[in-house]
Amino acid sequence: MTKYLTCTFTIFFAAVVISLADDKATVLANEKAAWQAFKDKNAEAFQKVVDKDIRVVGEEGVNNMAKELADMKRWDLKSFSFSDVDSFSDEPDVIVITYKATLQGTIDGKDISGDYQCGSVWKKEGANWLGIFHSSAKAAPPAAK
Numbered sequence: 001m002t003k004y005l006t007c008t009f010t011i012f013f014a015a016v017v018i019s020l021a022d023d024k025a026t027v028l029a030n031e032k033a034a035w036q037a038f039k040d041k042n043a044e045a046f047q048k049v050v051d052k053d054i055r056v057v058g059e060e061g062v063n064n065m066a067k068e069l070a071d072m073k074r075w076d077l078k079s080f081s082f083s084d085v086d087s088f089s090d091e092p093d094v095i096v097i098t099y100k101a102t103l104q105g106t107i108d109g110k111d112i113s114g115d116y117q118c119g120s121v122w123k124k125e126g127a128n129w130l131g132i133f134h135s136s137a138k139a140a141p142p143a144a145k
Contacts, residue, residue: 024087027095027122027129032082034131035101039077043069050131051123057135077105093124100139115139 030049037045046069056063063071080103087097097120104113121133 023089023124023129024095024097027087027097028082028085030122030129030131031097031099031120034134035077035080038072038075039080039105041072041075043072046072049129051125054131055133057133059138071107074108075105076107077103079104095122095129096120097122101136112138 034046034049037043037049047065050065050068052065054063054065054068056068060071080101082099082101085097085099087095089095099118101116101118102114103116106112115138116136117139118134118136120131120135122129123132124130
């Protein structure tokens, strides 16, 4: 009986780990899709991966969906890439992702290129993972040695 319970718990745990890995991959893909939609100024694609009640914290303050969609028109994002990606989850329907984004672009003609420290919170709504919170801050230049 003990071997049976051990085997059952092992299989269950393995299934949870595999599911969480799949969910984290989906969330990372959705994070990139949100950035790509913003870059392409594609409001419809952005709204497919981001919750209608999103909150975004940045240099200009706290944005909701309407403000994000308005700001999308002001941005000219040429390129972006992610590195140092990490994620965790304490709940089956919430994943937090952190990463460094390197981007080239402008806002209202002002250069904003550089490295940014970013974090997002994703919540599973039915079968879909939606971004509910995002924050970014321009990374400080490396300290002089």
